[in-house]
Amino acid sequence: xxxxEAFAVKNKCYQAGAALVPRGLMxxxxxxxxxxxxxxxxxxxxxxxxxxxxxxxxxxQRDGTYYQTLPYTMRAWHCGGSANQTHIGIEMTEPASIAxxxxxxxxxxxxxxxxxxxxxxxxxxxELFAQLCVQYALDPLADGVIISxxxxxxxxxxxxxxxPTHLWRAFGLTMDGFRQxxxxxxxxxNTVEEDDxxxxxxxxxxxxxxxxDTVRALMDAGALKGDEHGCIDLSLDMVRGMVIGQRYAAxxxxxxxxxxxxxxxxxxxxxxxxxxxxxQGDGKHELNVTYDALQAMIVCQRMIDAADGK
Ligand SMILES: [Zn+2]
Numbered sequence: 001x002x003x004x005e006a007f008a009v010k011n012k013c014y015q016a017g018a019a020l021v022p023r024g025l026m027x028x029x030x031x032x033x034x035x036x037x038x039x040x041x042x043x044x045x046x047x048x049x050x051x052x053x054x055x056x057x058x059x060x061q062r063d064g065t066y067y068q069t070l071p072y073t074m075r076a077w078h079c080g081g082s083a084n085q086t087h088i089g090i091e092m093t094e095p096a097s098i099a100x101x102x103x104x105x106x107x108x109x110x111x112x113x114x115x116x117x118x119x120x121x122x123x124x125x126x127e128l129f130a131q132l133c134v135q136y137a138l139d140p141l142a143d144g145v146i147i148s149x150x151x152x153x154x155x156x157x158x159x160x161x162x163x164p165t166h167l168w169r170a171f172g173l174t175m176d177g178f179r180q181x182x183x184x185x186x187x188x189x190n191t192v193e194e195d196d197x198x199x200x201x202x203x204x205x206x207x208x209x210x211x212x213d214t215v216r217a218l219m220d221a222g223a224l225k226g227d228e229h230g231c232i233d234l235s236l237d238m239v240r241g242m243v244i245g246q247r248y249a250a251x252x253x254x255x256x257x258x259x260x261x262x263x264x265x266x267x268x269x270x271x272x273x274x275x276x277x278x279x280q281g282d283g284k285h286e287l288n289v290t291y292d293a294l295q296a297m298i299v300c301q302r303m304i305d306a307a308d309g310k
Contacts, residue, residue, distance in 0.1 A: 001064045001065075001066055001124055001127050001128060001131075002064060002065050002066065002243070002244060002247065003066050003068060003244060004038075004041075004065065004066065004067050004068065004244060004247055005068050005244075006038075006041045006042075006045070006067045006068065006069060006252065007045075007068070007069060007070060007071065008041065008044045008045040008055050008069040008070065009045065010045050010046050010047045011044055011045060011046065011047070011053050011055045011069075012047065012048065012053035013053050013054070013055035013070070013075075013076060013077045014055065014069075014070060014074070015047075016075075017074055018074065018075035019073060019074065019075065020072070020073055020074055020075040020076070020085070020086075020088070021073075022072055022073075022086075022087070022088045022132070022136045022138070023086045023087070023136075023138070023145070024083070024086055024087040024088070024138065024144060024145045024146065024147065025087060025088045025090065025129055025132055025133070025138065025145070025146050025147075026078065026079055026083055026087040026088065026089045026090070026146075026147055026148065026149060026152055026158070027090055027092070027125060027129070027146070027147070027148050027149070027164055027175075027178070028056060028078065028079075028089060028090065028091040028092065028148075028149045028161075028163050028164060029091070029092045029094055029121075029149075029163040029164030029166070029167050030059075030091050030092065030093055030094050030163075031094070031100075031104075031161075031163055032094060032100070033094050033095060033096050033097070033098050033099065033100070034093060034094065034096070035061065035062060035093050035094065035095055035096050035117060036061065036093065037059035037060065037061040037065055037066065037067045037093055038065075038067060040059045040067070040091070040093065041059055041067040041069050044056075044069060045069070053077060054077050054078065055069060055070060055076055055077055055078070056069065056070070056076050056078040056089040056090060056091040057069065057070045057072060057076050057078070057088050057089050057090055058070070058090055058091070058128075059090075059091050059092075059093060060090065060091070060092045060093060060121050060124045060125055060128065061093050061120075061121070061124070062093065062095075062116070062117045062120035062121050062124070063120060063124075064120070064123070064124040064127070066124065066128060072088055072132070072135075072136070076088070076089045078091070079149055079152050079157070079158035079159060079161075080158060080159030081152060081153075081156070081157045081158035081159055082157045083147075083152045083157040083158050086157075087147070087152075088132060088136075090125065090128065090129070092121040092122075092124075092125055092164055093117075093121060094117070094167065095110075095113055095114045095116075095117035095118065096113075097109045097110035097111075097113040097114045097117070098114055098167075103162075104161075104162035104163070104166035105166075106166070106167070108170070114170075115170075115171055118167055118168065118170075118171055118173070119171065119173075122168070122173055122178070125178070126178065126181045126182050126185050127185060129146060129178075129182045129185075130182050130185035130186045130189060133145075133146075133182060133186060134186060134189070140179050140182040140183045140186065141179055141180075141183050146175075146178070146179050146182060147175070148163065148164055148165060148175050149161045149162075149163045149164070150162050150163060150164075150165055150166075151175060199235065199236040200233060200234065200235055200236075201232065201233075201234045201235075201236075201239065202231045202232060202233060203231065203232070204216060204219070204232065207234065207239055208239070210243070211239045211240075211242065211243050214239075214242050214243045214246050215232075215234070215239065215242065217246075218242060219232075224242075252291075253290050253291050253292050254290070254291050255288065255289070255290050255291075256287050256288075256289055256290075256291070256294065257285035257286065257287055257288060258285065258286045258287055259271060259274070259286060259287065261287075262287075262294070266294060266295075266298060269298045269301060269302075270287075270294065270298070272301065273297055273298070273301060274287075278297060278301070279294075279297065
């Protein structure tokens with residue numbers, strides 16, 4: 001599981017910042033066919049003037065990528081009931097291969113893709129919930145500790161929703177099975193954790209494949225130095241931290257080299273910035289601009305337009 005910290009600092013829920021002492025975990029499914037956790041994390045990182053804000057603690061993607069959008073010691077507005085004051089709220093993404101037909105009913109457009117997505121997010125949720133149970137000393141099998149949004153509704157501690165079993169039912173997955181799987185994952189983790197902590201790498205060739213490019217890039221950039229023999233000394237935790245840090249930086253502030261890379265919502269305004277020569281390429285690329293810089297320029301352009309009365 002790759003955990004990417006992407007706090008929704010612009011969301012009112014984050015800004016309210018009420019304290020939470022986690023006494024349980026609530027599992028949600030987003031209720032819309034959006035498989036991409038980064039898209040959801042970005043969507044909820046907005047200030048909604050006047051309107052209601054909702055925010056969960058994080059979004060799980062099929063491949064195990066997880067975007068954490070709130071600190072766990074901060075109350076999330078995830079279930080529309082009193083469980084917000086006791087439970088961490090985690091949302092699973094949903095496959096693009098379903099179509100909602102009203103309420104919690106849906107039609108399967110591609111059963112194989114749907115099942116792969118549902119089982120992928122299920123497995124990632126088991127792993128995450130096992131970690132959180134260890135972190136907050138929670139018993140996954142105790143009554144009311146791990147509950148779904150639907151179970152929260154039945155207990156009168158959450159709004160009336162059917163997730164995530166409305167999606168799981170088709171594949172024989174249940175909340176009881178989920179709790180059992182979390183308990184099993186915790187038992188298994190107990191036996192391998194010690195070994196993980198012992199792992200150290202002294203040569204770049206020994207670093208796991210999934211992290212080699214990152215470690216090499218950091219060495220090339222001079223951010224990571226070996227000793228006089230070129231030997232490094234990295235723990236598995238350090239390697240994981242480097243990979244997560246690099247992905248987070250790229251995900252939060254991507255760089256665009258062409259107008260086709262720019263998100264659809266910003267394309268028209270980007271073209272106007274190019275037309276007025278406010279935005280230029282670097283000789284090699286049509287553009288060379290980060291998301292943050294582009295967003296700032298678009299905001300400026302809107303202010304100029306507003307002043308011009310356009
Ligand atoms: Zn829910």
